[in-house]
Amino acid sequence: MLLVMGDSLSAAYGIEQGTGWVSLLQARLDGKARVVNASISGETSSGAAARLPDLLGQHEPDIVVLELGGNDGLRGLPPRQFETHMADMIEASQASGAEVLLLGIDIPPNYGRAYRDAFTGVYTRLADDYDLSLVPFLLEGVVLEDGLMQSDGIHPTAAAQPQILENVWPILEPMIEEELNHG
Template sequence: MTSLIRKLAPYAGAVLLLQGLSACSGENDAANQSLATPSTPSAVASAGAEKADRRLVVAFGDSLYAGYGVLPQESFPAQLEKALAARGIAASVRNAGVSGDTSSAGLRRLAFTLDGLDRKPDLVMVNLGGNDMLRGIDPAETRANLTTICEELKKRGIPIMLTGMIAAPNMGRDYADAFNAIYADLAKRYDAVLYPFFLDQVVTDPTLMLPDRIHPNPQGLEKIVGRVTPLVADALKRDDAN
């Protein structure tokens, strides 16, 4: 973990810039800057009923799931659905990402998103906390919100996968220690599948990132999908076994 954090200097610079932008914006203003139309709970709810033999995966998160700066078909959920199909797994991956969402904003829309689905998901992937870190929100608040999200999913009997984030180096050691531990702790507590850092091996490569140095470009998302897909496939198989 320490060696990975040392490699995040470009990430730190972008965080400093975005913290300044976040300070003058509302919680969801980032959604208005997206070049792709972000999914909303109503968009997720309006999708047609799934075929009985298709798995339902919900990608519930922020701009990293929503598809900031890329075409809808290049977004993480769209590429993940194709990657699962290539493995012979018929699945619909619903894009429930909203650009700009903090963990508190995600928590507020979670029940509405789930209630709007035509059936219970086979897996909910959660990627929230990055915007909390950009805004310098107390990690204790982020942990509390993500814990409540996991509690709600557990109560509904929905398997969980967490794709985590790592605090940028400029946030300081104390902040990073508190923030970085959240995802592994919750994965253990709720028996969730964990991909520790969504941007691993991507954020440090400028050729895989958009000019803002925070969001992956289509090639970066393709690399992330290649690393995440086996975990999603295993999670779906684990659900079959239960």
């Protein structure tokens, strides 16, 4: 069973519910594994960290996918604070017996290079420190492509969702196979 903890990028913000990448993932798994999407638009790492323990107890996931950070970054929250919340969620997930997959994001250039580097560096550090699988940039091949971003420039369109799943799948599939074979 997979638990996706994310923000609007995983909650299918601004598009039809069934067209988001998490719904496409569930369809691709074709009943082999269940997916619980606990993503909420506007979610921050601190909100997710507060909700995660109950979700771990309720669903007992084999894999926890953490897709968070966008709202922390857009609000200019300290990268250190973001890293602490993410580390807490990784540790709680691992303590419950789940594997963790990190999905990295980037924030707009107008936040300045130093802040962006500090922010995106959190994902790499956490992946290294906890020996986690990492998708470095969830929206690779999406952000700069015509028609793949909504007019707000932040949220992907329905047409972008298959590409987002393709960004996640090569890293997630072996994790799922491992769980199915040894779960």
